Amino acid sequence: DFLYALENDIKPAFGPTSELLDQYQCRGITIWGDHVRHIIDQGKLLINQAKSPSAAGLVTVLLEGAPNAGKTALAAHIAKVSDFPFIKVCSSEEMVGFSETAKCLSIKKYFDDAYRSPLSCILVDNIERLLDYGPIGPRYSNLTLQVLLVLLKKEPPKGRKLLVICTSSTRSILEELGMVSAFTTILHVPNIRQVDEIVNVLENSDVFSNDDINQIKKEIGQRRLSVGIKKLLGLLDLVDQAELKDRPRKFINILQEQKRFVEQGN
Amino acid sequence: DFLYALENDIKPAFGPTSELLDQYQCRGITIWGDHVRHIIDQGKLLINQAKSPSAAGLVTVLLEGAPNAGKTALAAHIAKVSDFPFIKVCSSEEMVGFSETAKCLSIKKYFDDAYRSPLSCILVDNIERLLDYGPIGPRYSNLTLQVLLVLLKKEPPKGRKLLVICTSSTRSILEELGMVSAFTTILHVPNIRQVDEIVNVLENSDVFSNDDINQIKKEIGQRRLSVGIKKLLGLLDLVDQAELKDRPRKFINILQEQKRFVEQGN
Amino acid sequence: DFLYALENDIKPAFGPTSELLDQYQCRGITIWGDHVRHIIDQGKLLINQAKSPSAAGLVTVLLEGAPNAGKTALAAHIAKVSDFPFIKVCSSEEMVGFSETAKCLSIKKYFDDAYRSPLSCILVDNIERLLDYGPIGPRYSNLTLQVLLVLLKKEPPKGRKLLVICTSSTRSILEELGMVSAFTTILHVPNIRQVDEIVNVLENSDVFSNDDINQIKKEIGQRRLSVGIKKLLGLLDLVDQAELKDRPRKFINILQEQKRFVEQGN
Amino acid sequence: DFLYALENDIKPAFGPTSELLDQYQCRGITIWGDHVRHIIDQGKLLINQAKSPSAAGLVTVLLEGAPNAGKTALAAHIAKVSDFPFIKVCSSEEMVGFSETAKCLSIKKYFDDAYRSPLSCILVDNIERLLDYGPIGPRYSNLTLQVLLVLLKKEPPKGRKLLVICTSSTRSILEELGMVSAFTTILHVPNIRQVDEIVNVLENSDVFSNDDINQIKKEIGQRRLSVGIKKLLGLLDLVDQAELKDRPRKFINILQEQKRFVEQGN
Amino acid sequence: DFLYALENDIKPAFGPTSELLDQYQCRGITIWGDHVRHIIDQGKLLINQAKSPSAAGLVTVLLEGAPNAGKTALAAHIAKVSDFPFIKVCSSEEMVGFSETAKCLSIKKYFDDAYRSPLSCILVDNIERLLDYGPIGPRYSNLTLQVLLVLLKKEPPKGRKLLVICTSSTRSILEELGMVSAFTTILHVPNIRQVDEIVNVLENSDVFSNDDINQIKKEIGQRRLSVGIKKLLGLLDLVDQAELKDRPRKFINILQEQKRFVEQGN
Amino acid sequence: DFLYALENDIKPAFGPTSELLDQYQCRGITIWGDHVRHIIDQGKLLINQAKSPSAAGLVTVLLEGAPNAGKTALAAHIAKVSDFPFIKVCSSEEMVGFSETAKCLSIKKYFDDAYRSPLSCILVDNIERLLDYGPIGPRYSNLTLQVLLVLLKKEPPKGRKLLVICTSSTRSILEELGMVSAFTTILHVPNIRQVDEIVNVLENSDVFSNDDINQIKKEIGQRRLSVGIKKLLGLLDLVDQAELKDRPRKFINILQEQKRFVEQGN
Numbered sequence A, B, C, D, E, F: 001d002f003l004y005a006l007e008n009d010i011k012p013a014f015g016p017t018s019e020l021l022d023q024y025q026c027r028g029i030t031i032w033g034d035h036v037r038h039i040i041d042q043g044k045l046l047i048n049q050a051k052s053p054s055a056a057g058l059v060t061v062l063l064e065g066a067p068n069a070g071k072t073a074l075a076a077h078i079a080k081v082s083d084f085p086f087i088k089v090c091s092s093e094e095m096v097g098f099s100e101t102a103k104c105l106s107i108k109k110y111f112d113d114a115y116r117s118p119l120s121c122i123l124v125d126n127i128e129r130l131l132d133y134g135p136i137g138p139r140y141s142n143l144t145l146q147v148l149l150v151l152l153k154k155e156p157p158k159g160r161k162l163l164v165i166c167t168s169s170t171r172s173i174l175e176e177l178g179m180v181s182a183f184t185t186i187l188h189v190p191n192i193r194q195v196d197e198i199v200n201v202l203e204n205s206d207v208f209s210n211d212d213i214n215q216i217k218k219e220i221g222q223r224r225l226s227v228g229i230k231k232l233l234g235l236l237d238l239v240d241q242a243e244l245k246d247r248p249r250k251f252i253n254i255l256q257e258q259k260r261f262v263e264q265g266n
């Protein structure tokens, strides 16, 4: 496993990091509401803190939210915006089938490489997958947990600067594991919940006419939803296969079938 | 184990994929009711979504239902209908005795191969067996769970399209494991429950005369049953060994012995 | 362990299969009651189902009952009666000290060999021992469980026929493990419970005179017993060491000491 | 470990089996009461059953009782009395530091060797130690349990005879593990509980004068004790170091300190 | 892993020990209150005890407190002040990805090296990380626990002197593990809790003007806080990115958002 | 690990056994009370029993008491006094980082070596550390437990004599593990609890003047303490660093801070 890892961990599957960052936001970043703006602004502030020569050398941020909320795309966006000379993505996608040890050594390598660059950014995607978290048991890789707990606290060598951007959809688990307190800052990535926010997304797609959108707006009415941007874009793909005239109906139906309408206050 | 796996995972035991898909539906697909029609229609829609150039590159569907309900045959049917240039079956039958690692590498290989083809379909049969789920404990392979959770969410490279069709008879376990939320769509494969549905199957077999079938229809009367299509076809095999005249009686008896009649509403 | 297994799993310890089947019923099959007749008849029916070209290729049956009830002897009897060209016994006796992996590969080999023959019968003796079931914990080999769950459901290749006869004295465990639902048919092997059934066995042995048997019959009277045929034959061995005149008394005493008399209804 | 075991398991640490059997009863067998006589008689009966050509080929007996009760010495006595051509002792003393696998292979070897001899006796000492039973957890070697469960039920080849004598001080554990039901016969080895039984042992030693013994007898009076023969002989060793005149007092004192006097009825 | 460890454990990542000790206190030691003075004084006393020829050869001290309280910096300070000829830092930062065994051998090596020097000091940073403590389970490396329990009690060879300084933020866990009683002395490193203590730190930084500080002092008023010195310095880094005039407001806001104000008495 | 162990287990870290025995009692044995005298006397008696040709060949004794009570020093004292030709110390200090197997083989070697000498003594220090006992879980090495349970009961070969002296501060754990009943004799090593006993120790040291001691005596008054001799000697080391005149006060203060005064009756 060890050799297997060593040979593989440096070759991202599909081209260099910048391509990967683009792929993570392949459907762009729709500014569907204030939350999105806020996260992007905070990202810029953290980039500055990481660059500041008088501040500590390590800045760590956790982007946490429900599955499909758009965490990875936003993390990739911030990483790209930083324009640091060293940017790497550390993701379980690159480590499928790695042994615990191989995973840990691979993670360590990302940080060791970063320590050698004056200004670095590491995107650690989906921490719970790196931890091999399995809800029945529950189970997790304690080896990886220890490695992350150490690396998220270890200052880079004198004069080196490191910004670590992590994503996770299981914040409560990270809290139990004593990991949340290791972060400098925590940003919540919310689901879309307001009809206006939905409309912003629909207007950005080619699936509906303006009339359709108005119809949908009326149908939703005062009801609150909760749907991640990735899920929403997927639903639009499905609806896109239906006849033009059936689409608004079908869209509302699927939202209902998938129980996306929530009691107010949730 | 590793070598063992590498040498074996590419040679399906009995000929190429298309033969295997046929074997999985070796007793055909009897359209015993609307449910069957619905699943087949949905299958076609998903094939289109997977092919659509404007949609996301990954479509994942779970066919879930009781043991013997006909899940594998229907999954094989959809896969065959897709007529995608790359179709593979990933099943625990091909991995008997594999180590956890070998199993995971084998699963990964199916996906890696698929990523290289522009339009691919993978049938992942009996997920709970791939997960080595053992109800006492309970136990499962967390390694395999992690691999599946990653691969069911990982977009194929730009421009590549992948349709993943999974089957399982333990939906609630998959839910607990956080796996269900990873699927684009979920289709339920029900047991046969109505007397007319049974009759459709009996008429399709050579075991009973028309008079026999009428007699059976009367005997069942208003009672509700619950029997999977595979189980039902097996019962017919057994009844087929009895004398011609005893068959209707024997058929009803076995249904009763095996407690296939259920209280209404179940 | 692996090599160890490969070298050993094909050489049964004491000669070919047919000898082994004889050894398993070395004290014959005494038809001590209707239950015995019924099991033997059902065995024949299943053999026919397995042979039928129009039926599915796989028939699986579980013989379950208390320890010493005579399960293995009856399973061996059915296997022998089938007279199939390929008959093999898969038993933990042949796998003492095997590793989990070796055990699984060994089991798999029995099935792989069977798939190559047009008409095969495998006797899987004492499933709970193959599963390494240990009641404290409880513990079991999940690897073996998975292998058995797959193989008990996997159809042999087109045109091949396979009858699998399993025995177990822990039915409830198999049920918890989700194994019972994998069988085509389940047959219960009961303990001897009626005085007449006991008498049938005593008359078949040389331990008692007719007078002795009558005396024993009287002593038992209306009381119900519960004793497996293997246990009963063992008791007769012990009683046989005593003086002729003491034997009836001693026989009743041992039955009492070993608490073989049960409250009616149990 | 494996190699280590193979080189060691055939060389008993201190000479051949017969010497070992003598060492196990190095302080002789004092017939301190009826219980001792009864066990010895039953031993002879079992030897005959094992030899009888008309009986089954396997006889298994469990000697169970408190620690220090004299189980191993009595088992060794029966084994020696049998005078079978093949007698072997299978004890954890010979397997200190063996791995689970090595232990199992070693146990298996004793039985395989026995199967090759027409008339064999195996003394399996201290089953709970072979099982690596640890009360906190609890823990045990499931591998060894499975091996023992199989071997205690496996008939020797046709015409071969095997008597297996086991000892254990944790009967309730064996019962939980489903092991007790595997034995043909079970014999309880009790502690010494009556003053007359103690006196029998004291008279057999050189530690006390007749007057001393009478004094001790009076001191004990109607009180019940519970002390294993091995423990009692050890106490005499200790008392032997004291001045002649102090001994009766010291003996009673130690019995009291060690809480050997029990409430009547226990 | 073993080799990996051996090659790596002697080369600290960033230069020799003295540099490392400096890096651990890279933002200096601000004497923000009496607690800090007390810890530094006690450190000097312990250094003397360790040096005293008439005292025992081993002195062990635990610095325990909340995360970010400044434990490591104070431990580094004491180690540096001792000016012992042999000073080493044993930290999980140097052992990322080490196996349990490698970690233990590495720890042992620090002590073995120290035993060879007449006057040694070992800084064992973050014991819970060395123990691989994972709160869900909970899990820990028992191997490392045993090694530490032995080494924290083992006297150096005659005439050799060893001072061991440990840090931990999970005192209660160490207590449960029976580790706390192994230390000669325990020193608590508290969070900053008084407004005057905060002011001492602010005055030491360049972030605020004197007016700003007075404003902050007023805003805090009688409220109690609880913030570690490391956390506080981090907050100042962040506030430093804001406009000059916004800083006091922003500082108070972040303290509130992060729930640093506590109910009195906590 | 195995090789590692083999090369190391025979070379005690700091010279031969006799030196080690001296080091264990490097601050002498202060006869601070009757308990000490009693343990030393019992030690002599046990040495005689072990030597007696008419007694059994194995004598085992457990010295148990709180941490720092002086167990190891007293065990070393008895071992040294025995003056047996073969004396060895078996301690976890010599086995830091050994694997379970290596530990067990090492323990076994001590006993195997002892069996070859006519008159041997083995000091097994700190049994709970040999067992790798970790209180959270709890965890322990079952392998080592089994080895110790066997070796503490196994008679040396005919004519050989073996005295085993064990120490432990977790008697209740050993009891749960079924280990206590394996010992011939158990001796309790108490903490110092009486003011006169303390005074005996103070008078033996150079820290206080006679006046100081009288002052301390008065301050303690009727209060009961509980402090191990090792802890007490350590406190004196610390007090020794203070000014002459402050010492009595400081001594009482530390006793109070460390909660050494106990409610009467405890």
Ligand SMILES: Nc1ncnc2c1ncn2[C@@H]1O[C@H](COP(=O)(O)OP(=O)(O)OP(=O)(O)O)[C@@H](O)[C@H]1O
Residues within 6 Å of the ligand: A024, A025, A026, A027, A028, A029, A030, A031, A032, A036, A066, A067, A068, A069, A070, A071, A072, A073, A074, A126, A169, A229, A230, A233, B153
């Ligand atoms: N405002 C937005 N924020 C995030 N993603 C957006 C936004 N607008 C459009 N997208 C698109 O939505 C998708 C979000 O998917 P992403 O993988 O980031 O979700 P996720 O929360 O990481 O999902 P998962 O829980 O599966 O990890 C991307 O394709 C991205 O291009």
Ligand SMILES: Nc1ncnc2c1ncn2[C@@H]1O[C@H](COP(=O)(O)OP(=O)(O)OP(=O)(O)O)[C@@H](O)[C@H]1O
Residues within 6 Å of the ligand: B024, B025, B026, B027, B028, B029, B030, B031, B032, B036, B066, B067, B068, B069, B070, B071, B072, B073, B074, B126, B169, B228, B229, B230, B233, C153
């Ligand atoms: N409408 C139908 N749907 C599914 N299978 C059908 C249908 N009609 C006939 N069959 C036949 O019934 C059998 C269904 O078996 P299948 O293996 O698919 O069941 P399953 O639910 O996958 O069982 P398991 O729970 O054991 O995996 C196949 O042989 C198939 O040819």
Ligand SMILES: Nc1ncnc2c1ncn2[C@@H]1O[C@H](COP(=O)(O)OP(=O)(O)OP(=O)(O)O)[C@@H](O)[C@H]1O
Residues within 6 Å of the ligand: C024, C025, C026, C027, C028, C029, C030, C031, C032, C036, C066, C067, C068, C069, C070, C071, C072, C073, C074, C126, C169, C228, C229, C230, C233, D153
């Ligand atoms: N009617 C009968 N049914 C079964 N066995 C019989 C019958 N009559 C006699 N026998 C003899 O009784 C013995 C039954 O032993 P068998 O090993 O089959 O019992 P089992 O239930 O498999 O025991 P276990 O629970 O130990 O596996 C055999 O020796 C067989 O020859």
Ligand SMILES: Nc1ncnc2c1ncn2[C@@H]1O[C@H](COP(=O)(O)OP(=O)(O)OP(=O)(O)O)[C@@H](O)[C@H]1O
Residues within 6 Å of the ligand: D024, D025, D026, D027, D028, D029, D030, D031, D032, D036, D066, D067, D068, D069, D070, D071, D072, D073, D074, D126, D169, D228, D229, D230, D233, F153
């Ligand atoms: N009647 C007797 N029964 C058994 N042993 C006796 C008897 N009389 C004397 N002895 C002596 O007592 C000792 C009994 O020890 P033995 O090892 O058999 O006890 P045990 O019950 O096996 O102990 P453990 O529980 O430690 O295994 C032997 O030395 C034996 O010679």
Ligand SMILES: Nc1ncnc2c1ncn2[C@@H]1O[C@H](COP(=O)(O)OP(=O)(O)OP(=O)(O)O)[C@@H](O)[C@H]1O
Residues within 6 Å of the ligand: A153, E024, E025, E026, E027, E028, E029, E030, E031, E032, E036, E066, E067, E068, E069, E070, E071, E072, E073, E074, E126, E169, E229, E230, E233
């Ligand atoms: N009085 C002080 N005490 C400790 N550290 C101080 C003090 N004044 C300033 N510092 C600085 O504060 C920082 C304290 O960080 P340190 O790593 O010691 O915290 P910690 O408690 O070990 O954190 P963690 O819980 O993450 O291990 C150091 O950079 C140190 O230079």
Ligand SMILES: Nc1ncnc2c1ncn2[C@@H]1O[C@H](COP(=O)(O)OP(=O)(O)OP(=O)(O)O)[C@@H](O)[C@H]1O
Residues within 6 Å of the ligand: E153, F024, F025, F026, F027, F028, F029, F030, F031, F032, F036, F066, F067, F068, F069, F070, F071, F072, F073, F074, F126, F169, F228, F229, F230, F233
């Ligand atoms: N009466 C005494 N009994 C024991 N030790 C004494 C006595 N008088 C002085 N000492 C000294 O006290 C110290 C006792 O330490 P020792 O290591 O024996 O304690 P311990 O109980 O084994 O501690 P631990 O619980 O850490 O194993 C030794 O240095 C010994 O020389």
Ligand SMILES: [Mg+2]
Residues within 6 Å of the ligand: A071, A072, A073, A125, A126, A167
């Ligand atoms: Mg994501």
Ligand SMILES: [Mg+2]
Residues within 6 Å of the ligand: B071, B072, B073, B125, B126, B167
């Ligand atoms: Mg299926």
Ligand SMILES: [Mg+2]
Residues within 6 Å of the ligand: C071, C072, C073, C125, C126, C167
């Ligand atoms: Mg059987």
Ligand SMILES: [Mg+2]
Residues within 6 Å of the ligand: D071, D072, D073, D125, D126, D167
């Ligand atoms: Mg014994």
Ligand SMILES: [Mg+2]
Residues within 6 Å of the ligand: E071, E072, E073, E125, E126, E167
């Ligand atoms: Mg720290």
Ligand SMILES: [Mg+2]
Residues within 6 Å of the ligand: F071, F072, F073, F125, F126, F167
């Ligand atoms: Mg000690």
